[in-house]
Amino acid sequence: MILLKKDSEIAKMRESGRIVARTLRLLSEAIVPGKTTTGDLDALAHRIITEEGGVPSFLGYRGDYPASTCISVNEVVIHGIPGPRVLNPGDIVDIDVGVYKDGFHADSAWTYPVDTIAPNAQRLLNVTREALMQGIAKARVGARVGEVSSTIQRYVERNGYSVVRELLGHGIGRDLHEAPNVPNYGRPGQGPVLKAGATICIEPMVNEGTAKIVTLPDGWTVVTADGKLSAHFEHTVAVTSDGPELLTVE
Numbered sequence: 017m018i019l020l021k022k023d024s025e026i027a028k029m030r031e032s033g034r035i036v037a038r039t040l041r042l043l044s045e046a047i048v049p050g051k052t053t054t055g056d057l058d059a060l061a062h063r064i065i066t067e068e069g070g071v072p073s074f075l076g077y078r079g080d081y082p083a084s085t086c087i088s089v090n091e092v093v094i095h096g097i098p099g100p101r102v103l104n105p106g107d108i109v110d111i112d113v114g115v116y117k118d119g120f121h122a123d124s125a126w127t128y129p130v131d132t133i134a135p136n137a138q139r140l141l142n143v144t145r146e147a148l149m150q151g152i153a154k155a156r157v158g159a160r161v162g163e164v165s166s167t168i169q170r171y172v173e174r175n176g177y178s179v180v181r182e183l184l185g186h187g188i189g190r191d192l193h194e195a196p197n198v199p200n201y202g203r204p205g206q207g208p209v210l211k212a213g214a215t216i217c218i219e220p221m222v223n224e225g226t227a228k229i230v231t232l233p234d235g236w237t238v239v240t241a242d243g244k245l246s247a248h249f250e251h252t253v254a255v256t257s258d259g260p261e262l263l264t265v266e
């Protein structure tokens with residue numbers, strides 16, 4: 017069942033979302049190529065979120081997620097655990113942040129270039145970001161989730177890339193993960209109808225090569241099966257009678 021939020025609840029999610037967006041911006045600005053580690057960024061995120069009166073949504077998730085953020089470099093698709101890895105020129109780095117405040121979560125991710133990156137990497141970032149934006153545009157009252165999903169898939173595949181199937185976008189609110197599932201593939205007629213007050217995370221994960229993924233023995237880190245690049249962009253979106261509203265913005 018999709019839990020529809022009242023305006024007062026969406027206002028709370030807007031505040032959580034503002035903190036998420038601010039955290040992403042400050043982390044991206046803090047990267048010193050060849051020096052900053054993913055663990056440095058995670059520590060900074062914890063400090064920013066806490067100072068803003070929030071709690072990192074991911075810390076302790078599923079009982080054991082050990083960090084405040086997920087930071088996924090190059091062939092890491094999602095759920096990279098921050099640690100001693102140094103961010104080097106040419107890397108692409110997906111920073112995924114969730115914030116819980118006043119009873120509500122917001123969740124967003126962005127893949128940033130570290131210094132100068134190769135043209136193929138830049139194109140992957142452009143296509144993945146545009147797939148997210150085209151999907152968001154379909155998140156309107158009366159539309160089925162499948163319209164979002166199929167729009168993302170069509171745009172990605174038309175550009176020669178593949179969408180990851182095993183990991184999905186999701187509803188969000190009092191819980192980080194709520195109904196409905198928001199796949200990045202499918203057909204327009206599939207899935208539930210979106211109503212005003214639905215709040216969803218749309219988050220395409222796009223691979224340069226095969227769609228196949230492998231989870232590493234740490235139980236979290238998901239990598240591409242062929243070692244090629246992957247990118248990920250995510251926003252929390254409210255479906256309103258005035259159209260989709262981005263909640264994870266400053």
Ligand code: MF3
Pocket residue numbers: 073074075077081086095112123124125186217250
């Ligand atoms: N953006 C991801 C999601 O919505 C991040 C989850 S990280 C986890 O599922 F640690 F919370 F699993």
Ligand code: CO
Pocket residue numbers: 123185186217219250
């Ligand atoms: Co998410």
